[in-house]
Amino acid sequence: MSEPSHRRWAALQAGALLLVAIGAQPVRAGILDDDEARRQVKDLSIKTSERFDTVSKGQIELANQTQALREENAHLRGQIETLTYELDSAKKRQQDFYIDLDGRLRKLEAPLTASVEAKPAEENKAAAEAPRKPASDPAIETREYEAALNLFRAKKVKEAAAAFDAFAKAHPDSTLTPSAYYWLGNAHYALGDCKKAIDAQRVVVSKWPANPKAPEALLNVATCQHELADARGAKGTLETLVAKYPESTAAVTARQRLKK
Numbered sequence: 001m002s003e004p005s006h007r008r009w010a011a012l013q014a015g016a017l018l019l020v021a022i023g024a025q026p027v028r029a030g031i032l033d034d035d036e037a038r039r040q041v042k043d044l045s046i047k048t049s050e051r052f053d054t055v056s057k058g059q060i061e062l063a064n065q066t067q068a069l070r071e072e073n074a075h076l077r078g079q080i081e082t083l084t085y086e087l088d089s090a091k092k093r094q095q096d097f098y099i100d101l102d103g104r105l106r107k108l109e110a111p112l113t114a115s116v117e118a119k120p121a122e123e124n125k126a127a128a129e130a131p132r133k134p135a136s137d138p139a140i141e142t143r144e145y146e147a148a149l150n151l152f153r154a155k156k157v158k159e160a161a162a163a164f165d166a167f168a169k170a171h172p173d174s175t176l177t178p179s180a181y182y183w184l185g186n187a188h189y190a191l192g193d194c195k196k197a198i199d200a201q202r203v204v205v206s207k208w209p210a211n212p213k214a215p216e217a218l219l220n221v222a223t224c225q226h227e228l229a230d231a232r233g234a235k236g237t238l239e240t241l242v243a244k245y246p247e248s249t250a251a252v253t254a255r256q257r258l259k260k
Contacts, residue, residue: 141167145176152187161187178208182217194224215241215250222254 148163164184168177185200201217201224208214218241225234238254245251 141171141174141176144170145174145180148180149183152183157187157190161191178204178211178213181207182213182220185217185220189220189224194228198224209244215245215248218245219250219253222257 144163144167148160148167151157151160151163161184164180164187167174168180168184171177171180174180181200181203185197185204188194188197188200198221201221204211204217205214205221218237222234222237222241225231225237235258238258241248241254242251242258
């Protein structure tokens with residue numbers, strides 16, 4: 001082969017190798033791009049799985065918390081129902097106690113009424129000379145008083161309060177009027193008005209200090225003062241109760257409260 005021919009052949013071979021090299025470069029780049037894509041897909045899949053696991057754990061934890069709240073809510077509802085029942089029972093026991101106490105105190109009032117009626121002749125003569133008031137009918141008074149008390153027994157406290165107030169105003173000199181004021185105070189207390197309750201109970205203490213209901217009225221005053229956050233006033237009332245009526249049942253309760 002001549003020198004020029006040899007050179008041309010070498011040039012052709014070099015060109016062919018160059019073309020092969022140029023054609024092979026995109027193929028290798030394509031292979032590398034596919035590997036990178038697969039790696040990224042794998043990484044994304046791993047991250048997605050991790051996020052899914054995190055979300056699943058969060059949902060499980062949220063479900064557990066929700067169940068715990070439901071159980072706690074049910075427990076609290078049960079406690080509320082129990083406390084409501086106990087409160088209603090306590091109110092009923094207190095009401096029954098008041099009514100029973102009223103019956104026992106009225107038995108004690110009978111001898112007091114008899115002693116008042118058996119006055120010396122001089123006092124009777126002086127009373128006869130004084131202007132006479134229209135004679136009251138004990139039977140009517142008793143019916144009105146019992147009607148008011150029955151309203152209280154039936155838990156118609158608002159109506160009972162109005163009935164006792166009307167009785168006290170209509171029969172200011174009745175032997176049942178101290179009891180009417182006493183129950184008026186209890187009715188106001190049941191209605192949540194401690195100030196009016198105190199006013200009614202103090203009428204009993206001031207006008208009829210020898211009445212069997214006077215110690216109980218003082219005890220009720222102390223109870224209302226305590227609920228009104230008047231601790232000093234409540235203590236003073238209890239001390240007065242113990243001093244004035246040391247042998248009364250109310251004084252026993254007052255001593256117990258003073259020890260606390």
